[in-house]
Amino acid sequence: MSTTSSSERPVIGIGACLAGNPVRYNGQTKSANAHVRALADHFELRPFCPEMSAGLGVPRPPIHLVGETDAIRVLDVDTHAHDYTDALRDCARRFLDANTGVCGYILVKGSPSCGFDRVKRFNAAGNLVARDAQGMYASTLAELDPLLPLEDDERLNDPGLRESFVTRALTYHDWQQLCAQGLNAGRLVAFYSRYKYLVMAHDVPAYRHLGQMLADAGKHDPQVLGATFIRELMQALRRRATRRSHSNVLFHIAGYLKRRVQGEERQRLAGLIEQYRRGEVPLVVPVTMLKHHFANHPDAYIDNQVFLYPYPDELGLRNSL
Numbered sequence: 001m002s003t004t005s006s007s008e009r010p011v012i013g014i015g016a017c018l019a020g021n022p023v024r025y026n027g028q029t030k031s032a033n034a035h036v037r038a039l040a041d042h043f044e045l046r047p048f049c050p051e052m053s054a055g056l057g058v059p060r061p062p063i064h065l066v067g068e069t070d071a072i073r074v075l076d077v078d079t080h081a082h083d084y085t086d087a088l089r090d091c092a093r094r095f096l097d098a099n100t101g102v103c104g105y106i107l108v109k110g111s112p113s114c115g116f117d118r119v120k121r122f123n124a125a126g127n128l129v130a131r132d133a134q135g136m137y138a139s140t141l142a143e144l145d146p147l148l149p150l151e152d153d154e155r156l157n158d159p160g161l162r163e164s165f166v167t168r169a170l171t172y173h174d175w176q177q178l179c180a181q182g183l184n185a186g187r188l189v190a191f192y193s194r195y196k197y198l199v200m201a202h203d204v205p206a207y208r209h210l211g212q213m214l215a216d217a218g219k220h221d222p223q224v225l226g227a228t229f230i231r232e233l234m235q236a237l238r239r240r241a242t243r244r245s246h247s248n249v250l251f252h253i254a255g256y257l258k259r260r261v262q263g264e265e266r267q268r269l270a271g272l273i274e275q276y277r278r279g280e281v282p283l284v285v286p287v288t289m290l291k292h293h294f295a296n297h298p299d300a301y302i303d304n305q306v307f308l309y310p311y312p313d314e315l316g317l318r319n320s321l
């Protein structure tokens with residue numbers, strides 16, 4: 001898999017074994033699925049192996065998670081005499097310090113270090129208790145940067161989770177670019193103005209609340225307001241958009257064409273949105289029709305909506321929604 005560096009591309013962290021490096025405990029790699037590989041064309045995938053970085057080496061004795069959910073430690077499987085918890089937590093700190101522009105992270109299913117969820121947890125006797133934990137490195141990433149979108153390679157097989165991950169990663173990247181310019185009330189309002197319909201598709205109450213939050217943006221410290229705003233926006237995007245909520249947004253956007261597209265063309269557009277809502281065509285179909293109409297009848301507000309252009313079309317993410 002290509003992990004070519006390009007300063008133009010948003011940066012996503014990835015478990016080094018998934019990126020083709022022989023860093024697993026037994027010196028093997030783990031093959032990335034086609035969906036992970038496809039992301040390498042649009043993102044700079046930055047490989048990192050916390051267990052190697054913590055000095056465990058290859059080959060190394062296997063490790064696992066031990067303890068109650070609120071006091072999990074990472075111990076070697078054979079003796080439970082070596083504790084790697086703090087070293088792995090430190091790796092997360094070092095990764096984030098060294099990669100300030102990272103906007104997402106592809107974790108590795110089932111790993112006691114890099115697992116996103118449902119990682120095996122054992123008791124002190126070494127017996128399996130549950131599959132309910134997050135890998136130690138992964139949970140520390142989430143704790144240190146709650147905005148950072150995380151997924152694992154297997155979950156990315158799900159079209160909805162894949163689309164959500166890419167959308168959130170690019171939103172976070174966009175936000176980081178905004179912060180690099182310097183936050184002020186005008187920029188915050190302009191940023192949200194582009195995201196309104198995307199947020200509406202995921203979470204209508206959050207869409208309204210974010211609008212109210214920015215109504216008197218000029219009266220607040222932009223750093224404090226911005227931190228609250230982006231936390232809520234990223235949280236809203238985690239909610240799964242449905243055919244119903246997408247259709248609602250499609251009809252809202254189509255409303256901007258009322259005076260410009262009429263008669264049969266208008267009916268055809270409404271018909272396509274209805275077909276999408278009923279599950280007969282994927283989301284890409286009505287969105288493509290809307291883009292076609294707005295190419296003929298430009299509208300500055302709609303042309304700026306991230307909902308219509310959330311990620312590169314080549315990823316085909318709306319073909320399966």
Ligand code: SF4
Nearest residue numbers: 015016017049108114
């Ligand atoms: S620690 Fe993470 S990156 Fe390293 S081999 Fe295990 S799963 Fe892969």
